[in-house]
Amino acid sequence: AQSVTQPDIHITVSEGASLELRCNYSYGATPYLFWYVQSPGQGLQLLLKYFSGDTLVQGIKGFEAEFKRSQSSFNLRKPSVHWSDAAEYFCAVGGGSYIPTFGRGTSLIVHP
């Protein structure tokens, strides 16, 4: 069975600082990996996805993620965080059925 672990429930950063959100997955074959963002009271918006090819994936809003097969990780990064990035971030893993399994999320808090 596929699963996702997001070890950090909350992350606090200062505006302008760099950000890395951790994601570890479990899947028996080559996974499809996703990062979604959810603002309060809203649905989920896709930030980026990895299916194959280059292991460094660029997404929207200046986010990127790196797939590391040896570590079963797909960490999300941003070089400089803006106050508007405060939200809940979800990592998800999917397989051939394309139905993603989500982690429990990491809440990002941005201090001015």
Place this chain on the structure above:
Amino acid sequence: DAGVTQSPTHLIKTRGQQVTLRCSPKSGHDTVSWYQQALGQGPQFIFQYYEEEERQRGNFPDRFSGHQFPNYSSELNVNALLLGDSALYLCASSRWDSNYGYTFGSGTRLTVV
């Protein structure tokens, strides 16, 4: 181009009642998936509909059922509501033949009292 539309946005029901939630997919999408998101948790897959048939189902009891209409819109029905059914219910649409990921609606917040 309208995205995924869900109705209603909020709903309060009493334990034991039945509820129906509705979803209109994004234009060009033919597949609808439903997720339950409890407070502080990630979304949990309920089921997926394509060509008016349930194609895959997550670990949810039979009290949760659904339907897809010829125009690709979908309904989620929950019978005999429990307090634990209180959650945000998310609808996501996609194309069956594509792996470009889901488009999510803003959800229906269901509160069972």
